[in-house]
Amino acid sequence: MTHPITLESAGGEYMESVVVVEWTKKPGEAVAEGEVVVVVETAKAASEIPAPHSGYLQEILFQPGEEADIGSVLGRIGDEPSASASAPAESAAPAPKAADDTPAPAAPSAAKGGARVVATPLARRVARERGIDLHDLRGTGPRGRIKLRDVEAAKAAPKPAAAAPQESAGPIRDAVPVVFLHGFGADKTAWSRVVPLIDRAVTPILIDLPGHGASDVGAIARFDDVVEAVAAELDDKGITAAHLVGHSLGGGVALALCGLGRIAVHSLCLIAPAGLGPEINGGFLDGMANARSAETLEPWLDAMTGDDFALQSGYARTVLRQWQARDTQKTLAEMAEGLFPGNTQSMRLVSVLADLAIPAKVLWGLDDRIIPSAHAFSASAGVGLHLMKGAGHVPHMEQPALTARLINELARAG
Amino acid sequence: MALMRYAEALNAALREEMTRDPSVFLFGEDIGRYGGVFKVTRGLQEEFGFNRVRDTPISEQAMTAMAVTAAMTGTRPVLEIMYADFMPLTLDALVNQASIYEYIWNGQVKMPFVLRTQGGGGAGAAAQHSKSLDSMVAHIPGIKVVAPSTPADAKGLLKSAIRDDQPVVFLEHKLLYNMRGEVPEGDDVLVPLGAASVTREGTDVSIFATSRMVHESLKAADALAERGISAEVVDLRSLKPLDLNAIKKSIAKTNNAVVVNEGWNFCGYAAEISATIMDFCFDDLDAPVARVTMPDMPIPYSEPLEMAVLPNAEKIVAASLQTLA
Known part of the structure; x- marks a missing residue:
């Protein structure tokens, strides 16, 4: 597919x-x-x-x-x-030299955006396993064939600097991955400012929560079932160990995953997480679920950020268009009613946080208008608290550099 | 352990099995009074009598059909076909009788017979007495094919072949009969059918060889070692059933394969092994599988020409180096 x-x-x-x-x-x-x-x-x-x-x-x-x-x-x-x-058409490599003048019918081997790579089966297998692109290698075998030794050499040699310096062209990432779980109403693209700043040694895994983004799973109204669905998705992806980063509802899910014991959690970074107190901004939840125009959605989206940060004009319109394409708001309404009945957080996770024996941090914007930053103080003494001045409910969008730095510290420590 | 020649080891195997099992008997051209042209059956007629060691006329087709019926009716015949070059005369009995009777009669008959023959070049025996027709018999389902390269394997494999309930074609090599080697003593020292043997361990390239080519491969491995290349030599011993695990294990270690067989190249035994390697070891290969075989032509009588066309250590070295290029 x-x-x-x-x-x-x-x-x-x-x-x-x-x-x-x-x-x-x-x-x-x-x-x-x-x-x-x-x-x-x-x-x-x-x-x-x-x-x-x-x-x-x-x-x-x-x-x-x-x-x-x-x-x-x-x-x-x-x-x-x-x-x-x-x-x-423009970037296609020179077509394979025709052996005769007859125009070839659809040439199946002409594809893959370049000349056919000539490599031994072993070289191909090892390159595949190590995420090395054979197009980047020069073969030293007969007629330029790429052999195992060429793949081994590529691994040893430093990668030539990629065009976009902060992005890797796919080096080997064998460390424990960092799994990112977004908040209510968002999707995995919420992390787009942070992910490029994550250490290249770790693989970022972005998950769409049930009912959100491109998730195949529909609305889930019970918090435990949301956690179960995420655990199942991690299972499907073959992830048995991870650093978890969760924001808001995703923070609550990340914390609950620590208690569930289905995967080995190496560290935990909670950003304005759900589950540490009862209050949540009910107007925000209702507004998200019910806004039918960009004008009515915009104030609620603005409420996510602190005063210092303005969302771009057009943002609300784009979000709404995406939601309408996927009938997201109906899902949000159903989930809000189940997860936050009567504008109360149904999940209670303070004791899970208190029992944690892994490196963990809680990040909270002091200007958070969705969940009060005071919830941060229910964290036990073993958890690092980072209260971020000038940030609202979405520090990963408002202060991505600091957020990424704190996540990297955890990934290195755990 | 006893030091004995390859021919003596075969003789010992026959004697031991005839002593052990009265249903084992031998027949073939010149095997009795003369003791066989390569002296494999020397002394057996004196010891076991005319009834169990029989000389036959030159009639390979009839002899093989006889072996089939004798095996079906409860004895264990060991038939000698003097030269592998005459194997085409035995084919009807092998292809249409021996290999399929157990199948078409639903297991009601067993086919415990051994067809011993010898082939190979290097003796100046020319185009009608030097061939290796390994692939011709290995091609037939229901026939086992064995080709020992040492006196110890000659004895142990022949004993296993005689005790086996399926037809076994036992391929000896005329240049190996005088080879001396240590042979374990004891009536029950068997070498199982279907098991290859790693004759020399190595890490850079696997050389899979049969019969006399094992010794050429060992010479090649010495020459490669002088160049700092560590070659592993695997003696397939059982051409069929094939020891696939031994092949997989070796290639997983070396990632390179050279197949050496004295038979013709086209549709030859080496072609089958190469294809099998690509079927099962493709992702372990760091070079195309190389073959060292006899070119598709008659074997010349002229000694320089015969030496030029037969596979040898020099050609195995060249193929190995090409594989590692």
Whole structure:
């Protein structure tokens, strides 16, 4: 199956249209979820769009220099390194030399965005296992064949600097991954400002909570069932150990996962988490679920941030369009009613936090208008408290550098 | 352990099995009074009598059909076909009778017979007396094929073949009969069918060889060692059933394979092993599998020409180096 790379994945930068600056992958190349796959330029700045799914870049629909509207599908990621991957005409490698003058009918081997790589089965296998792109290697075997020794050499040699310096072209990431769990009403793109700043040694895994983003799972009204669904998704992804980062509702889920014992949690970073007290901004929950126009949604989205941070104009309109495309608000209403009945947080997780024996931090914006920052003080003495001046409910969007630094500290310690 | 020649080891195996089991008997051309052209059956007619060691006319087709019926009716015949080059005359009995009777009669008959023969070049015996037709018999389902390369294996494998309830074609090599080697003593020292043997351990390239080519491969491994290359030599011993695990294990270690067999190249035994390696070890291969075989041509009588066309250590070294290039 294929996974569209849409402009809605652009995270914080929402505009009416963008210009594609460059693709960091060629068709046919492997790409990991969360890795930058295409850079687009908004009126304000260049923005990196992470891959929504791991797989192989299959199709590029907008070439560099072309303008794409919000909501456009920029390209597609396939689960398999498809032989039919269509290379863009301009960047297609020289076609295989025809042995005769007869025009070849559809040439199945011409694909994969470049000359066919000649490599031994062993070299291919080892490169695949280590995430090394054979296109980057020079073969030293007969007729330029790439052999195991060439793959071994590539591993030893430092990678040439990639175009986007903070992004890796897929080095080996064998450390315990960091799993990110977003908050109520958001989706995994909420982390787009933090993920590029995470240590390259660790793999970021971005999860869409049930009923949110591109999750296959619909509305779930019981908190324990939400936790169970996330645990099941981690199981499916083969994740048995992780550093957990959770925001708001996702923070509550992360904390509950620590108590569940299904995966080995190496460290925990909670950002304005749910579950540490009863209060939550009911107007925000209702507004999110019921706003039918950008004008009525915008004030509630603004409520997420502190005074120092303004969401971009057009943000509310884009969010609403995405929600309407997926009927998200009905799901949000159902979940809000179950998780926060009577505008009260139903999940009670203070004792789980008190029992934690792993490195853990709680981050909270002092200007949080959704969940009071005072909840932070229910954390036990073994947990690090980081109260962030000037930040509201979404420090990972408002102060991504500091947030990423604190997450990195935990990932290194755990 | 006793030091004995390959031919003597075979003779010992026959004597021991005939002593152990009165249903074992031998027949073939010149095997009785003359003791066989390679002296494998020397002294057995005197010891066991004319009834159990029989000389036959030159009639390979009839002899093989006789072996089939004798095996079906409760004895364990060991038939000698003087040269492997005459094996085509035995084929109807092998392809249409021996290999399928147990199957078409639903297991009501067993087919415990051994067809001993010898092949191979290097003796100046020319185009009608030098061939290796390993693949021709290994191609037939229901027939086991064995090719010992040492006196110890010659004895142990022949004893296992005689005790086996399926037809076994036992391929000896004319240049090995005089080879001396240590042979374990004891009536019950068997070498199982279907088990390869790692003759020399190595880490860089696996050389899979059969029969006399094992010794050429060992010479090649010495020459490769001088270049700092560690070659592993695997003696397949049982051409069929094949010891697939031994092949997989070796390639998992070396990632490179050279297959050496004295038979013709096209549709040859080495081709089968190469294809099997690609079926089961593809992702472990760091180079195409190389074959060292006899070219597709008659074996010349002229000694320089015969030496030029037979596979040898020099060609095995070259193939190994090409694999590692």
